[in-house]
Amino acid sequence: MSFSPLRSRGSLSGVLFAAVLAALGVSEFRLHWVESLLGAYLASTNAERPESGMIWEQGRRTQSALSVVEQMAGDREAQQRRARNAGSLGEVLAVLAPGQAVMLSAEHFRELYQRLPPALAQELISPFELLRLAGEGRWSRTYLERSSDGLMIYLLEPGNQVLRQFRLSDAPLALVARRSEGVEQTLEHNPAFRGRIYAAERFFAVLAEMGDEERRGVLPQPERLLGVAAQIVRVGVSDEALGGFVELGFEIRTPSGPRVLSLQGQDWAVWRLRARMEGRREGGAAAPLLSPADSRGP
Amino acid sequence: MRRTLRLLLHLGLLLAGVVAAAGWVYVFLVLRDLPRVPEPLSRIIETPATEIYAASGERLLVLGGRELVPLHRISPHFLQAVIAVEDHRFWEHRGIDKLRLVKAFWVNLFGRGRLEGASTITQQLAKNLFFTFRRTFERKFREMLVALHIEARFGKSEILEAYVNQIAFGVGALGIEQAARSFFGKPASQLTLAEASLLAGLPKSPTRYNPYRSFERAKERQRTVLRRMVATGAITEAQAEEAFRTPLSLRPRSRETPASGGYFVDWVLKELEDRYGSDVVHHAGLKVFTTLDARMQACAEEAVAAGLARLDPLLKPPPAAEGESPPRVQAALVAVEVHSGAVRAMVGGRDYAESEFNRAVQNNRQPGSGFKPFVYYAAFEKAGLHPASVFVDQRVSIPIPGQPSWTPRNFSGEYEGPMILKRALAQSVNSIAAQLAQRVGAPAIIDAARRCGIKSPLTAVPSIALGTSGVSPLEMASAFATFASGGTRHEPFVVRRVEDSSGRVLEERLIGGRRTIDAAIAFQVVDMMRAVIREGTGRVILQLGFQAPAAGKTGTTDDHLDAWFTGFTPTLSASVWVGYDRAAPLRDVHGRGLTGGRAAAPLWAEFMKRATEDEPRREFPIPPDIRFVTVAPTTGEPPAPWGGRGMEVALRPGQASFLAPRGEDPTTVVPLGAGP
Numbered sequence: 001m002s003f004s005p006l007r008s009r010g011s012l013s014g015v016l017f018a019a020v021l022a023a024l025g026v027s028e029f030r031l032h033w034v035e036s037l038l039g040a041y042l043a044s045t046n047a048e049r050p051e052s053g054m055i056w057e058q059g060r061r062t063q064s065a066l067s068v069v070e071q072m073a074g075d076r077e078a079q080q081r082r083a084r085n086a087g088s089l090g091e092v093l094a095v096l097a098p099g100q101a102v103m104l105s106a107e108h109f110r111e112l113y114q115r116l117p118p119a120l121a122q123e124l125i126s127p128f129e130l131l132r133l134a135g136e137g138r139w140s141r142t143y144l145e146r147s148s149d150g151l152m153i154y155l156l157e158p159g160n161q162v163l164r165q166f167r168l169s170d171a172p173l174a175l176v177a178r179r180s181e182g183v184e185q186t187l188e189h190n191p192a193f194r195g196r197i198y199a200a201e202r203f204f205a206v207l208a209e210m211g212d213e214e215r216r217g218v219l220p221q222p223e224r225l226l227g228v229a230a231q232i233v234r235v236g237v238s239d240e241a242l243g244g245f246v247e248l249g250f251e252i253r254t255p256s257g258p259r260v261l262s263l264q265g266q267d268w269a270v271w272r273l274r275a276r277m278e279g280r281r282e283g284g285a286a287a288p289l290l291s292p293a294d295s296r297g298p
Numbered sequence: 299m300r301r302t303l304r305l306l307l308h309l310g311l312l313l314a315g316v317v318a319a320a321g322w323v324y325v326f327l328v329l330r331d332l333p334r335v336p337e338p339l340s341r342i343i344e345t346p347a348t349e350i351y352a353a354s355g356e357r358l359l360v361l362g363g364r365e366l367v368p369l370h371r372i373s374p375h376f377l378q379a380v381i382a383v384e385d386h387r388f389w390e391h392r393g394i395d396k397l398r399l400v401k402a403f404w405v406n407l408f409g410r411g412r413l414e415g416a417s418t419i420t421q422q423l424a425k426n427l428f429f430t431f432r433r434t435f436e437r438k439f440r441e442m443l444v445a446l447h448i449e450a451r452f453g454k455s456e457i458l459e460a461y462v463n464q465i466a467f468g469v470g471a472l473g474i475e476q477a478a479r480s481f482f483g484k485p486a487s488q489l490t491l492a493e494a495s496l497l498a499g500l501p502k503s504p505t506r507y508n509p510y511r512s513f514e515r516a517k518e519r520q521r522t523v524l525r526r527m528v529a530t531g532a533i534t535e536a537q538a539e540e541a542f543r544t545p546l547s548l549r550p551r552s553r554e555t556p557a558s559g560g561y562f563v564d565w566v567l568k569e570l571e572d573r574y575g576s577d578v579v580h581h582a583g584l585k586v587f588t589t590l591d592a593r594m595q596a597c598a599e600e601a602v603a604a605g606l607a608r609l610d611p612l613l614k615p616p617p618a619a620e621g622e623s624p625p626r627v628q629a630a631l632v633a634v635e636v637h638s639g640a641v642r643a644m645v646g647g648r649d650y651a652e653s654e655f656n657r658a659v660q661n662n663r664q665p666g667s668g669f670k671p672f673v674y675y676a677a678f679e680k681a682g683l684h685p686a687s688v689f690v691d692q693r694v695s696i697p698i699p700g701q702p703s704w705t706p707r708n709f710s711g712e713y714e715g716p717m718i719l720k721r722a723l724a725q726s727v728n729s730i731a732a733q734l735a736q737r738v739g740a741p742a743i744i745d746a747a748r749r750c751g752i753k754s755p756l757t758a759v760p761s762i763a764l765g766t767s768g769v770s771p772l773e774m775a776s777a778f779a780t781f782a783s784g785g786t787r788h789e790p791f792v793v794r795r796v797e798d799s800s801g802r803v804l805e806e807r808l809i810g811g812r813r814t815i816d817a818a819i820a821f822q823v824v825d826m827m828r829a830v831i832r833e834g835t836g837r838v839i840l841q842l843g844f845q846a847p848a849a850g851k852t853g854t855t856d857d858h859l860d861a862w863f864t865g866f867t868p869t870l871s872a873s874v875w876v877g878y879d880r881a882a883p884l885r886d887v888h889g890r891g892l893t894g895g896r897a898a899a900p901l902w903a904e905f906m907k908r909a910t911e912d913e914p915r916r917e918f919p920i921p922p923d924i925r926f927v928t929v930a931p932t933t934g935e936p937p938a939p940w941g942g943r944g945m946e947v948a949l950r951p952g953q954a955s956f957l958a959p960r961g962e963d964p965t966t967v968v969p970l971g972a973g974p
Contacts, residue, residue: 014307032391032392039446039449046337049331049333050334052331052334055427055428059336068582069574069799073804076802160807165810
């Protein structure tokens with residue numbers, strides 16, 4: 001029997017290898033070090049891994065859904081806030097695009113109604129009917145919905161039952177808008193004033209010559225013009241009467257360009273004023289209207 | 299030899315090294331695509347719930363949202379039970395139960411078709427959160443890696459908490475809190491050992507072990523859970539035995555689950571999804587306030603259940619299709635508020651759990667004679683006729699260009715001769731309805747139906763007078779409500795208001811109607827439909843004890859395929875349909891066909907009796923230009939003193955002015971001209 005040191009070294013290393021393997025295996029079953037190491041490595045690289053899988057997908061959908069709702073609710077709230085602060089129906093209209101709507105309290109709508117030109121208010125709903133509804137105590141809110149061709153107004157009771165509904169078509173709506181804050185344009189843009197545009201100086205001079213009752217007839221709310229900071233340069237008078245009132249357009253010069261503010265005067269008084277401005281007798285044939293300088297824009 | 303062995307050993311070691319290296323490469327490749335784990339884990343549980351409420355305040359359904367319930371608010375019995383049955387070494391392993399894995403590998407390899415899983419609770423959590431349920435080796439491997447990550451990052455309690463808050467128990471319950479409330483009507487903290495062990499068995503297969511479907515299977519599973527608890531030392535044998543014997547009182551499936559009002563809720567969800575999209579409805583935590591009246595809904599469900607239970611033994615079921623059981627008769631009921639269009643109750647079938655097809659909305663079945671009120675309205679409006687106009691009930695043949703003539707028959711097969719129109723509607727005389735259709739034309743009838751609210755496609759043929767175009771019960775209830783409201787049409791609706799999770803209003807419904815038909819003519823038709831209940835084909839309504847002022851019309855189609863009753867009080871309009879889903883006649887065991895009066899009207903009467911029992915008695919408002927006159931039902935003349943009972947008819951100004959109004963001297967009257 002011969003002894004080979006090389007062979008014994010090989011056997012020893014094999015045994016050692018096997019022992020190490022066994023020790024690793026047993027220690028893994030006892031100490032779970034492979035899982036722990038791998039788990040720790042995974043935890044340390046978590047931030048670099050993709051947000052994938054069902055739960056992340058669901059999270060994204062939830063976030064997207066919440067932001068959609070947030071946008072809807074936010075828009076609606078902002079619209080409501082602007083509508084609540086509105087001082088005229090025109091300001092409410094300016095808030096609304098077609099398809100949008102706002103809810104106002106009955107009291108707020110009554111205030112806006114009172115500020116409407118009398119003819120338009122009458123066309124919308126009779127003040128006596130409004131008084132009756134207010135007196136019954138069931139009218140609590142008003143819903144205004146802008147459509148492509150006008151404005152729907154619903155008077156509602158607390159349970160949202162519609163008590164009355166009416167439509168305001170585009171033409172009076174445009175008047176409301178012009179009246180509230182003016183429109184960025186010149187008088188020539190409104191066909192109703194064509195051929196009846198006068199220099200403001202002349203308009204106010206003739207107005208000053210008229211009697212007090214006539215002046216009140218032409219300008220029932222002069223304080224609206226007094227509140228205008230810019231200079232009034234021209235005045236347009238419509239040829240159409242609506243419910244006994246005629247539209248007057250006041251062109252003002254502002255730093256951003258010309259604007260036209262609309263007011264309404266009683267037809268009989270406005271016609272008298274026109275007759276005087278045009279130098280004809282009231283009820284007589286029309287004389288030539290304006291000098292070329294009068295009709296020129298600012 | 300020795301050299302060869304050494305070579306083999308080296309080759310083996312080399313191969314093992316290569317395999318190990320390839321394994322590590324594979325691991326790192328897989329690692330790159332592993333999903334990120336959210337921190338904290340509770341973030342994955344908390345999603346806002348969309349809640350749907352009845353008008354009466356009850357919560358009808360909660361969609362999707364969950365709130366994390368901490369472990370200390372969960373019964374320890376449940377935690378012990380779920381650990382015992384799902385992963386008894388949960389507290390010891392680091393995400394993978396290696397012994398169980400080896401055993402499962404062995405069984406799956408040599409177990410002759412047996413499959414054994416070895417997923418730990420952590421692995422199940424990883425699977426539920428990130429992976430699909432497709433079983434592949436790679437998915438399993440990735441799931442194990444994520445489990446290791448979760449174990450390394452989070453504590454055992456956090457993992458267990460996340461797990462029990464997101465597992466599915468069936469019946470729409472996700473998480474132990476929802477499960478405890480759905481099955482036992484109590485919070486998870488109050489679950490007893492018996493209840494906890496039943497619930498702990500469900501996640502393995504929520505459908506198979508659903509106690510509402512198979513209580514025995516659920517009990518067997520409970521026994522397994524209890525045995526595992528004994529084996530793990532969580533409880534003693536005696537405790538397990540006692541828990542198994544403890545009777546379980548499952549919560550009746552009621553308003554919190556879709557079983558009640560399920561059809562209604564489905565329709566609400568469909569409307570919301572059309573408007574907002576599915577993601578917003580299911581994930582944005584909306585609060586939806588509907589029109590449903592929970593008490594009325596319960597009345598409707600009970601009326602339908604009782605009515606079908608009464609019909610089942612009477613009916614001879616149609617033959618079954620091959621390999622299927624005989625079809626069961628179905629019913630639908632829908633009730634609409636007359637002055638708003640709000641849908642107050644809806645039953646779309648016999649059992650929502652059995653069939654989600656909503657017959658109250660989606661069905662398109664012929665209404666038969668139920669369509670006649672529109673015919674009479676059109677005849678009064680277009681042809682100047684009125685309830686006292688006389689027509690002759692006789693065999694008629696109506697020519698149709700290019701087709702054989704249409705010869706409608708009366709239901710009884712007999713003809714009675716002359717009669718006034720009020721009597722003709724009360725007795726549902728087909729020959730006279732056909733004559734009216736010929737007189738005014740199908741387009742006029744369709745126009746009347748459309749103005750009342752019928753939206754289904756209607757075919758312009760003379761037979762439309764007998765209801766040959768399909769409609770839904772919702773359309774019928776809503777269209778008849780237009781008569782009841784005196785001619786004002788209200789669109790039916792189910793959603794009153796929608797809010798976001800913080801209570802900001804997203805939309806609210808305005809309740810407004812539009813006059814679409816004449817009030818006085820509408821009243822004349824209503825008055826005629828009152829006669830249907832008082833003395834016509836709907837007499838059963840009175841016989842069953844519904845005494846409030848009401849009007850309605852029965853409907854039965856050819857071959858008895860459909861039975862209808864649609865009727866209303868001054869405040870509530872309801873329509874009932876009874877029939878089979880496939881075209882099969884409603885015949886009793888003697889082979890006789892069932893009519894709307896026999897099959898559908900009793901359900902209507904039962905529902906209306908209970909739905910309106912708390913309401914004060916209200917009469918139909920009479921338009922100011924209506925006057926009542928009593929005439930002989932066969933001649934339209936004042937009834938002779940010796941000649942039987944007269945019939946009161948409602949007339950408009952100018953109609954039969956020679957007839958003295960009620961209470962006046964009728965001596966100067968002349969007979970009405972007969973109709974064609």
